Amino acid sequence: MxxxxxxxxxxxxxxxxxxxxxxxxxxxxxxxxxxxxxxxxxxxxxxxxxxxxxxxxxxxxxxxxxxxxxxxxxxxxxxxxxxxxxxxxxxxxxxxxxxxxxxxxxxxxxxxxxxxxxxxxxxxxxxxxxxxxxxxxxxxxxxxxxxxxxxxxxxxxxxxxxxxxxxxxxxxxxxxxxxxxxxxxxxxxxxxxxxxxxxxxxxxxxxxxxxxxxxYYAYGADLLFEGIVIHPGSARGKLVNAVTMASSYVSMLPRNESPEATDGRYGNFWAQNISGTLERASVHILLRSFDADDIQRRVKALHSFAAAVEAAFPGGKVYVEVKKQYVxxxxxxxxxxxxxxxxxxxxxxxxxxxxxxxxxxxxxxxxxxxxxxxxxxxxxxxxxxxxxxxxxxxxxxxxxxxxxxxxxxxxxx
Ligand SMILES: [Zn+2]
CATH class of the missing domain: 3.40.630.10 (Zn peptidases)
Structure with a gap:
């Protein structure tokens, strides 16, 4: 040429x-x-x-x-x-x-x-x-x-x-x-x-x-937290606070697997958004990895964190919806x-x-x-x-x- x-x-x-x-x-x-x-x-x-x-x-x-x-x-x-x-x-x-x-x-x-x-x-x-x-x-x-x-x-x-x-x-x-x-x-x-x-x-x-x-293999996850609202006067043992549930969920994401802690070939969990009230809260998380097995491990991890939060907040519900973004x-x-x-x-x-x-x-x-x-x-x-x-x-x-x-x-x- x-x-x-x-x-x-x-x-x-x-x-x-x-x-x-x-x-x-x-x-x-x-x-x-x-x-x-x-x-x-x-x-x-x-x-x-x-x-x-x-x-x-x-x-x-x-x-x-x-x-x-x-x-x-x-x-x-x-x-x-x-x-x-x-x-x-x-x-x-x-x-x-x-x-x-x-x-x-x-x-x-x-x-x-x-x-x-x-x-x-x-x-x-x-x-x-x-x-x-x-x-x-x-x-x-x-x-x-x-x-x-x-x-x-x-x-x-x-x-x-x-x-x-x-x-x-x-x-x-x-x-x-x-x-x-x-x-x-x-x-x-x-x-x-x-x-x-x-x-x-x-x-x-x-x-x-x-x-x-x-x-990356890229997935996005929407999490929904449902609490149980009771007047604070009689809340003891009954109130389940969706705000607290959502924040404890986010705190479970491994900090050493965040975008700010990784580079090169390391994937991550990336909390994007958190919002809500006593009754309902939502969190949006992105999952990123270069490896097909590793991205599935991350998807599974989101479900196990959800189970852990439900166990810690009896009566509260956590719904996980994961969507593939690109491969x-x-x-x-x-x-x-x-x-x-x-x-x-x-x-x-x-x-x-x-x-x-x-x-x-x-x-x-x-x-x-x-x-x-x-x-x-x-x-x-x-x-x-x-x-x-x-x-x-x-x-x-x-x-x-x-x-x-x-x-x-x-x-x-
Ligand atoms: Zn360009």
Whole structure:
């Protein structure tokens, strides 16, 4: 793919700078009621739909929920694969009026965004990888939106090259753009039936080489505590206080298995919410683990804590309802080893060193994996996501784009 380096660099930079200026901040509260959570996400989606048509893609699905899927017809026999990115940016930092700063020929010094904010290469040590190259930052007042407009720009750049060149052999390719990833609700209305892809890749990771194929097994539990209310004058031996029941339940959760006490491969119990009155109280708890047996152990533990509280509060009732949220994508990826083997080949051909990362969370890719389409997550090249100190280097975007082009070829082999 080296023959395309120069053209990729121009195209991906031009697209990236244009996309980040389009305001697409999503809203975590509104996302519970509607998709997309903010109308402004259509501004980028409409642009992408138009650009797909301009580069010659005519097989396009686009709906009122903000899902945009374009299909490039193959020029040889191969299984359909997809590439996915999200158009929204996180609400953690302002995302309106983004003014990307292009630092050409980066000299290794501290980058001053404004008087009070700087990016220090002693802290952001990856900057040293890009001496003499072009680095893009914010002006210090907003986030940059490389998460995930770098992914969007990389996919669109690869698509435009595939459409304009006969040199690259490929099967059918689906380009998938989604809203509201940052709200956690991005896949709730995903039109899975539209997809033909047998495997997908999200372009939504961070630093160059990052490759994510493992996430949590995630469950959520709702606990309901029922007490017995008696006037305090005659409460002795009769009152069963749901507030006390709920608080004793929460105190049973092992503190050394909380998110604040764990990292790496350790799972946890995470108490999210407690509320109630004498009569009824409720608690919401999240369970997280990388291991299928361990997550079941945690589910069982919630039931045994409930039995212990009932025993300690005669007459009181504890109801436990546990729901699966998402599963570790590794399980499905291991059943389809070609999906990861091909990424590894694609990295190698783009001279990218893979850094496998386990995600202490889930992604849109893990949701898609659960729907039956194995979807690991590939780097975009961005750093310091969701912050005013977000930055990205152009060579990393070029490499990510090359990984996409390599992948489409490798899937035909
Ligand atoms: Zn993202």
């Amino acid at each position: 080296n023959r395309f380096d120069k053209v990729i660099e121009e195209l991906v930079l031009e697209r990236f700078l244009r996309y980040v200026k389009i305001w697409t901040t999503s809203d975590r509260i509104l996302a519970r009621e509607k998709t997309p959570s903010t109308e402004r996400q259509f501004d980028l989606l409409n642009t992408l739909e138009k650009e797909m048509r301009e580069i010659g893609i005519s097989d396009i699905f686009y709906n009122e929920k903000g899902y945009l899927i374009g299909r490039i017809p193959g020029n040889t026999k191969a299984e359909t694969i997809g590439f996915m990115a999200h158009v929204d940016t996180a609400s953690d930092a302002p995302g309106k009026d983004v003014k990307p700063q292009v630092h050409k020929n980066y000299d290794g010094s501290v980058i001053e965004l404004n008087k009070s904010l700087m990016i220090d290469p002693d802290e952001d040590t990856d900057l040293s990888l890009y001496l003499g190259k072009t680095v893009i930052t914010t002006d210090g007042t907003t986030l940059l939106g490389a998460d995930d407009k770098a992914g969007v720009a990389e996919i669109m750049t690869a698509a435009s090259i595939i459409m304009s060149s006969d040199e690259i052999k490929h099967g059918d390719i689906e380009l998938i753009f989604t809203p509201d990833e940052e709200t956690g609700c991005g896949m709730d209305n995903f039109p899975k039936e539209i997809l033909h892809a047998r495997a997908c890749y999200t372009m939504d990771g961070g630093r160059e080489g990052e490759l994510e194929d493992e996430c 570790n994508m590794k399980e499905k990826l291991d059943q389809n080893p070609r999906v990861m083997a091909n990424v590894e080949k694609a990295f190698e051909r783009a001279a990218v060193e893979p850094h496998k990362v386990i995600i202490r969370g889930g992604t849109d890719g893990s949701r898609l994996t659960e729907m039956g389409i194995p979807t690991p997550n590939i780097f975009t090249g961005g750093h310091n996501f969701h912050s005013r100190k977000e930055w990205i280097a152009v060579p990393a975007m070029v490499k990510a784009t090359k990984v996409i082009l390599n992948l489409v070829e490798i899937w035909t082999e």
